[in-house]
Amino acid sequence: MSAIPSHAFSTRENLDDCMIVHHRIVALDEGHYRRQIQHFEYYWGLQKGELDLSSPLNHIELRSDMAEKLLALEWVFMPTKETLKSMQQMAKHNATADLHSRRNGLKELSNEEYEYDVVPLWMLKRDCPALHVNRRSGVKTFLAPYKRFPRIKSRAHPLFVTFMASGQLDCCAHLIYPDKKATSLVNSVGDIVSSWMKEPPAAFLVGPDVWREHRHPLSDDGQTVNSALRDSRVGNMAEAESRVRKTTRAPCRQLKTITKTTPYAKCDMRPARARGSVLPRSDVESGGENSMGYDLSDLHTWIESVGRRPGKGTFVWQPTWLDDEAGQDEGLARYRQEPSRDAEDALHPQTTMNGGGLLLGFGVDRSGYSSNNWAMRTYHTCLWADDPWVHIKDRPL
Structure with missing residues (x-):
């Protein structure tokens, strides 16, 4: 038929x-x-x-x-x-x-x-x-x-x-x-x-052009991905050889590994006050029980100096300031056009991202995570509130 x-x-x-x-x-x-x-x-x-x-x-x-x-x-x-x-x-x-x-x-x-x-x-x-x-x-x-x-x-x-x-x-x-x-x-x-x-291979999922401007300096910015797209072992060996001193006596103890530490290699579970500043001052030891990484007298001095600065009145932002700023920086304009997560979803205490790759497959896809999504899924911790449900109107069923 x-x-x-x-x-x-x-x-x-x-x-x-x-x-x-x-x-x-x-x-x-x-x-x-x-x-x-x-x-x-x-x-x-x-x-x-x-x-x-x-x-x-x-x-x-x-x-x-x-x-x-x-x-x-x-x-x-x-x-x-x-x-x-x-x-x-x-x-x-x-x-x-x-x-x-x-x-x-x-x-x-x-x-x-x-x-x-x-x-x-x-x-x-x-x-x-x-x-x-x-x-x-x-x-x-x-x-x-x-x-x-x-x-x-x-x-x-x-x-x-x-x-x-x-x-x-x-x-x-x-x-x-x-x-x-x-x-x-x-x-x-x-x-x-x-x-x-x-x-699929990283060369397809990420692509060769992984650099993005206007990112936080500790956000990797593609270094890890770049090494994955190349032969990472050969690349690391070449970099290590280029740093070797041409002398038989080292000025200080040398590391026993050539593996580069990435921002995600370690996860320090200590509270922020115990870890201290990510960029500590050279003359202050961080990590004390109540240490903030700086001297309080310096902080008071800085606040007073800011308060004494002569002001010119309240600054009024022009309605076109975003367009003007983007017109002066092509990289920033392109960055603003990149897709971003919905703010409500990023702050929601229950992650809505699918953790798998293919529905019938395996793997973990965090390409669309916000930091709060990752913290909730990995450590069951909300980054922005002790009890986020107080601030959430609509709870999931």
Whole structure:
């Protein structure tokens, strides 16, 4: 039986009773699951930032009742065996290829329409509704178990469909079908999705241009990433050799390691007052019980000198000061255009960032964390309040 349009079947005999909807196949929050989108981009052979979930390739036209049943795991559609075979070959290549040798899945699988097999799920166990197919010869009805149901055709891309189908089948295939058939269904798409799990290389996730101006001097500014993009062992050895004194007698005791200490290498759990200043004065010893790293008399002197400075009245900021400042500093203007976390989310005591890379994979993605997110997840400590819930109006459910 020839394939039918994806919107040409419904549980209603009169298909016009249900409107046609453009159903999004992979519906993810692109900010919340940013690392997962990057997994897709790398293993699908795309450039970073190229994947657009609002694309027509991530949508399928369905009758509204079938879209609801798809979300309820009552049925699913998946690529044909021929398409899956081509996808497996491409997935195997991209999993081992270097950054510049990957095959672009959106271009290699670029038919105007694809055919998909319809796989009933919970509708076989629940109300077992009749499915009505609208054909040129008239309406044909299929009853459970829906044998010889025609394939559907759509512009939706198999890469999106495969990820969606894998999640659907993992949830309930073994609860509905015999073990052998369920395993066959799950593995046919699961083997492809599993090849997208390994974290992409740093050269793709970060890129060679990692320096950003106007950052705090202790915020790494790409030094760690730069060494990861190169051969870090060779780089550190070369730097160490360049610092070796050409004499047999060292003026002081030498370190026994050439590993560079990064700002994140150690985590000092002592209170700030015990640690002292990050940039201590050379003539003051920090770290005492009540030490602030400076002399109180110096502080009073400084405050008095500031108070005695002649003022010119209250300074009034011009409405255009931000634009004027950005116009004088191109780097600052670019920095202000970089995406930033929502302030309410950054201050919220419960982290809302997804800790994993791929939904079905492993790893930790902190690329979108604020400092408070990191402290809450790692140490269950809020940085800005002893009891942040006093200041939070809306608590999570």
